[in-house]
Amino acid sequence: MTAPRRALIIGGSHAGLFCANLLLRAGWQVDVYERSGEELAGRGAGIVTHPELREALLRAGARVDETLGVASLGRLTIGQDGKLLGKVALPQILTAWGRIYHMLKDALPAGRCHFGRTLERIEQDGGSVSAIFADGQRETGDLLVAADGIRSTVRRQYAPQVKPVYGGYVAWRGLTDERLLSRATYEALADYLGFCLTPREQMLGYLVAGDDNEVSAGARRYNFVWYRPTDAAGKLRELLTDRAGRPHEITISPDLIRDEVVDEMRRDAERLLAPQFAEVVRLSERPFFQAIFDLESTRLAFGRVVLVGDAAFIARPHCGMGVTKAAGDAVALVDALAAAPTIEHGLAAYEAKRVAFGHAIVAHARELGAFLQAQSGSEAERVAAARHHDPEILMREVAVPPQF
Numbered sequence: 320m321t322a323p324r325r326a327l328i329i330g331g332s333h334a335g336l337f338c339a340n341l342l343l344r345a346g347w348q349v350d351v352y353e354r355s356g357e358e359l360a361g362r363g364a365g366i367v368t369h370p371e372l373r374e375a376l377l378r379a380g381a382r383v384d385e386t387l388g389v390a391s392l393g394r395l396t397i398g399q400d401g402k403l404l405g406k407v408a409l410p411q412i413l414t415a416w417g418r419i420y421h422m423l424k425d426a427l428p429a430g431r432c433h434f435g436r437t438l439e440r441i442e443q444d445g446g447s448v449s450a451i452f453a454d455g456q457r458e459t460g461d462l463l464v465a466a467d468g469i470r471s472t473v474r475r476q477y478a479p480q481v482k483p484v485y486g487g488y489v490a491w492r493g494l495t496d497e498r499l500l501s502r503a504t505y506e507a508l509a510d511y512l513g514f515c516l517t518p519r520e521q522m523l524g525y526l527v528a529g530d531d532n533e534v535s536a537g538a539r540r541y542n543f544v545w546y547r548p549t550d551a552a553g554k555l556r557e558l559l560t561d562r563a564g565r566p567h568e569i570t571i572s573p574d575l576i577r578d579e580v581v582d583e584m585r586r587d588a589e590r591l592l593a594p595q596f597a598e599v600v601r602l603s604e605r606p607f608f609q610a611i612f613d614l615e616s617t618r619l620a621f622g623r624v625v626l627v628g629d630a631a632f633i634a635r636p637h638c639g640m641g642v643t644k645a646a647g648d649a650v651a652l653v654d655a656l657a658a659a660p661t662i663e664h665g666l667a668a669y670e671a672k673r674v675a676f677g678h679a680i681v682a683h684a685r686e687l688g689a690f691l692q693a694q695s696g697s698e699a700e701r702v703a704a705a706r707h708h709d710p711e712i713l714m715r716e717v718a719v720p721p722q723f
């Protein structure tokens with residue numbers, strides 16, 4: 320009997336937990352090291368599910384049933400005046416960040432996730448890989464999976480030249496209890512993923528699970544995402560300056576966002592959005608924003624170290640594929656390792672497959688979002704921009720998996 324091979328997984332969010340569950344079921348010993356001191360929560364954001372995500376969840380050992388999310392009948396677009404501009408049928412299950420997180424976390428045996436462990440650097444020799452943590456501890460294994468997100472410490476060590484590139488706009492996000500919505504707004508928005516187009520901006524919203532991941536009517540929340548052009552030098556810097564006046568790079572924790580910034584966004588919502596969506600924003604308790612980035616790696620494998628999820632590639636959220644791509648990375652990694660004679664061969668096969676997919680999905684999402692940065696874009700981006708500002712095309716292409 321040989322001892323199982325050991326995988327060290329850095330980052331305990333979606334990508335890390337998909338890899339942990341799939342590697343575990345393929346016979347690996349797995350340990351997940353997460354910087355946060357406690358279970359991840361409160362990211363409250365909506366997630367569009369696709370068939371590939373459902374299949375990967377089942378393979379990861381998650382219990383997938385009718386409580387996965389909220390059924391949406393299709394898409395609709397509302398004009399700034401609140402009138403319906405169009406509707407298309409496109410059934411989908413819409414869920415929440417926390418719902419997927421808990422399904423994956425519950426599928427993993429107790430004791431496999433180690434919180435409050437921040438990776439500092441990695442050392443490798445021919446036969447093993449070691450993670451050195453901020454607390455001075457060292458863990459050694461056969462494989463290290465970097466699922467440590469947009470600001471990956473692992474990527475910084477092995478590919479420091481690969482950096483997120485700001486897309487020129489931010490996504491404001493928020494949630495409100497569905498029971499707080501007026502009857503008219505509820506009836507207009509409840510059964511569909513809804514869009515509202517304003518010049519160079521895009522609002523969308525849909526129902527997601529409520530607290531405790533409850534998906535029954537009355538217990539759900541309405542989730543909005545409002546994309547707004549925001550110039551890097553001026554406005555973005557202002558948004559990323561926290562309550563204590565400290566500037567942040569790339570991301571800012573929702574509780575550090577200044578009230579003035581949120582108040583300004585709320586005033587703009589009253590002025591610019593259809594009344595139904597303005598109401599959603601008004602009722603959302605603590606809206607927050609995320610700047611939108613593209614991230615493209617040229618390599619994913621470095622000896623016994625491999626990048627997955629947002630650490631590897633980030634496509635703008637318009638194709639609604641972040642979590643599905645993280646799941647696809649985990650499936651491709653585990654299959655490549657199972658089929659290869661050595662770990663290095665397996666990682667090379669994974670890299671070849673997922674680098675091609677990563678570039679394709681980033682390009683597709685960039686095209687879907689081009690109209691949000693149209694003034695600064697290339698000629699090709701301006702053509703794409705005009706196309707994706709058409710409600711009919713928008714409703715058929717946003718958050719739909721592309722066929723490559």
Ligand SMILES: Cc1cc2nc3c(=O)[nH]c(=O)nc-3n(C[C@H](O)[C@H](O)[C@H](O)COP(=O)(O)OP(=O)(O)OC[C@H]3O[C@@H](n4cnc5c(N)ncnc54)[C@H](O)[C@@H]3O)c2cc1C
Pocket residue numbers: 329330331332333334335352353354355359364365366367436437438439466467468469470471472490492544609627628629630636639640641642643644645
């Ligand atoms: C506005 C917006 C909307 C989105 N909408 C969707 C959608 O509809 N559908 C969809 O599928 N996806 C969506 N996404 C994307 C999705 O959230 C991510 O792609 C997905 O969660 C995969 O993330 P990840 O696990 O790779 O990284 P992350 O979730 O960023 O996790 C990285 C983890 O690593 C930990 N970490 C970081 N550094 C260290 C370290 N040094 N040591 C230890 N731990 C560390 C962090 O604490 C974190 O928990 C959206 C994203 C945005 C910004």
